[in-house]
Amino acid sequence: MIESVSKRAFSGSSGTYNVHALELAAARERKLKGLNVTVRFLDDTEHVFHVEKRAKGAVLLEHVYQHLELVEKDYFGLQFSESGCPHGNRSSEWMRWLDPSKSLKKQLGNCQYPLHFRVKFYVSDPSKLLEEYTRYQFYLQLRKDILEERLVLPASTAILLASYTVQSELGDYHPEEHGPDYLSRMQLIPGQTEEMERKISELHKLHRGQLPADAEFNFLDHAKRIDMYGVDLHKAKDNTGKEIQIGVTHLGLVVFQNNIRISVFSWSKIMKISFKRKQFFIQLRREPSESYDVLLGLNMETYRSSKTLWKSCVEHHTFFRLHSPRVKRRFPLSLGSKFTYSGRTEFQTMSEVRQRGILERKFVRSPSKQLIKQPVPAPPIEDKGKALTAPARPPGPYANKVTSLGTKEPKKAWTEESRISDDDGGFLDRTLEGAFSPGVAGRVMNYADDEPPSPTLNGLYDFSSAAPSGVVNPSPTDSNGNVVTVVLRPDGEGKYGFSVKGGTDTNVPILVSRVAPNTPADKCTPRLTEGDQLHQINGQDVSHALHQDVVRLIQEARSKSSGKKRKLFLTVKPTVLLQDSPEPEEQYDFSIPGEALRKSMQTLAEGLASGALLARYETLYRKHPDMPCDEAMKAQNLPKNRYRDISPYDSTRVILLNAPGGNDYINANHVTMCEAGVTNRYIATQGPLPNTVDDFWQMILEQDCDLIVMLTTLSERGRPKCHKYWPDLREEMALQNVLIKTDTEQLDETGGVHFREFILVDVQTCDQRRVRHLQYAAWPDHGVPESPSTFLSFVERVREARRSGAPEAPLVVHCSAGIGRTGVLVLAETALCAIERGRPVRPLDLVRAMRRQRAMMIQNASQYRFVCESVHAAYTEKIAAEEEGT
Known part of the structure; x- marks a missing residue:
């Protein structure tokens, strides 16, 4: 026993080694030499990562990917702000992407603000994402973009996307489980109102049978068609001094003005992109009919914003268009920026995932946060692009890691009464127009005149100055005889019996999308048919009108203050003539083999x-x-x-x-x-x-x-x-x-x-x-x-x-x-x-x-x-x- 050891044993030639004290000192030294970096994830949870001060950004990124167990990781990145600017700010200049090739100490410095994990490269089609968990992260990102108003979209599209969120979180609609106010505590749309919740509920009823993965895929499939999908706007001015915004996407460079897309320069048309100080240059490919190159010059706000836009172009072009990144060459006397994209490309990511195989796994989904409702005036449902601020909501502790799911099994996805296929048939009688088509906002209604008129106009088309009642000047035919006039009288319920789709906000002409049987539109002469293109409504030109304004004009025609139900004069180009008309770009010269x-x-x-x-x-x-x-x-x-x-x-x-x-x-x-x-x-x-x-x-x-x-x-x-x-x-x-x-x-x-x-x-x-x-x-x-x-x-x-x-x-x-x-x-x-x-x-x-x-x-x-x-x-x-x- 140790009590029996004499004191002499510890005297004379002896030595001690203080293990505990040295362990504590080493730990303190490691802590001083390391960095504790806080990362906020897309479900608003946070995690602290400890890395070496001299470590490069790639080390932190790899820790984050391992924490999330991401396989298709190259679509994501970390963003931070040196000034602590809120992440919801639309300006890309305030936020910087963590560079994997540079040291953390050089990039972060003394930055005490959390880094934000988010999508960096927005995929062109969600079907390219092979893992369900990756699609879920994209879904979380787009939900956040909508709630932070980074993604500007029509209210009708926001309502459709919200209905898929409800389906993902709550499952099928059941009247006994979902009362009249079952959406009132979920934050789904900025400026959420009871009228919006009613429309969301109506759409939710139509999604019966969709598993969470199905609903999230449909959410992504509709979101990808929005003009501002995946676009971070960079402020600039054109050569006339007009303020514009430049966005970089998988497609190329997109030009916006007042959040409306006005031009697209695809990567296939761009020859070179460069910048010098605050000037940004785009050199376009010379067309066969041109004898000179086209060089577009833009003025950015600062030198830093110009370089930020240029780096974003380099990264997006490399990621989406090349099979592998360009090898960085060292030229000691070279001028200009030496920046190159050092990560993997989309092609490399998809190839690796296919070789490894898709990992079937379950994970916990984060529910929508609770909405603290406050009285707000009801905005117009179709008020396109209007800024609506959502009340703040407290964060919640949601798991973001992949894990086994111990909750109850989901409801059966497809029952005998649910025979609707969203990929190969089965259109609903009350269908979502353009369910998998670009640019056409999903709508659920029987006819165009079922939709209540918006109380305000957007100001672009002044329908109040339309011809008075009974005074119209429709053209029965144009010079080629391709335009006809259709006269409709509303039925006993005041309806005409047809739906429309398209508009300048969707880059699609105003078309008849559905004609209901035994309605005025079905019985008139000549008969309206699906695909007819509308040129005029009651003498008002609608060739370049917004969808919501066309619907409003139809509504006004049937509900005049005089109490008399008005006729509806439509000037249309019949669908058969549209299909047989040649495409102008399809005339070819066959003289050269x-x-x-x-x-x-x-x-x-x-x-x-x-x-x-x-x-x-x-x-x-x-x-x-x-x-x-x-x-x-x-x-x-x-x-x-x-x-x-x-x-x-x-x-x-x-x-x-x-x-x-x-x-x-x-x-x-x-x-x-x-x-x-x-x-x-x-x-x-x-x-x-x-x-x-x-x-x-x-x-x-x-x-x-x-x-x-x-x-x-x-x-x-x-x-x-x-x-x-x-x-x-x-x-x-x-x-x-x-x-x-x-x-x-x-x-x-x-x-x-x-x-x-x-x-x-x-x-x-x-x-x-x-x-x-x-x-x-x-x-x-x-x-x-x-x-x-x-x-x-x-x-x-x-x-x-x-x-x-x-x-x-x-x-x-x-x-x-x-x-x-x-x-x-x-x-x-x-x-x-x-x-x-x-x-x-x-x-x-x-x-x-x-x-x-x-x-x-x-x-x-x-x-x-x-x-x-x-x-x-x-x-x-x-x-x-x-x-x-x-």
């Missing part, structure tokens, strides 16, 4: 960059107004339609000759595409239902088809997309008229394409033949594929299979509804045929040709953009191969 194709590809690239391509797509009708679908509406045929509003035209539908039960109906259309001297025949059809498998194989038998292309899996996100209409390998399926046996089945090296061969036997004649089956299973549950390359490879395999079979036989193509992905494949194959023969590609004309044969082909703008990008990528690869060969 390959020139027409090159010019069409240049037009295609510029249209994608500027958004004009998608704006023109929005003017197309979904269903041809003069082609009925009466057979699909018959009582005996309704159970054979997967979606109640996706029906085949009577004139082009496939007619069965000897179908079981004697019914000749199947939801399928003949589609013939003639391009560059090549004729490709298709049968576009829906994915078979359990009760239509007999009909499907009867169609294969009667049409002599030997190739089936399937563009969906059997189920996606828990919903059935297609019934399995073939037997397992080496097994047989006996139907009334045919016998099917699966002879071979294999999976390609990518795991995304299934190859099958069936033996089809005619029971009556005992004739048999082989039918090949190609299934593309790599299409994601949300949106479109992240890269055109894999889809183009599949299209080439389809073309090879077509060439090796019977060329006269139609190719059967189906997805779930037989319109969206089916249309993408048809357009892609047709365009590749044109490119091979050096002929120009006109995607919009191809969509028109398809929709004249089957309604709604290429269902939404995301699909149209993807197929156009795929066509351009195929052309680029062809040119590169030709140059390499020479």
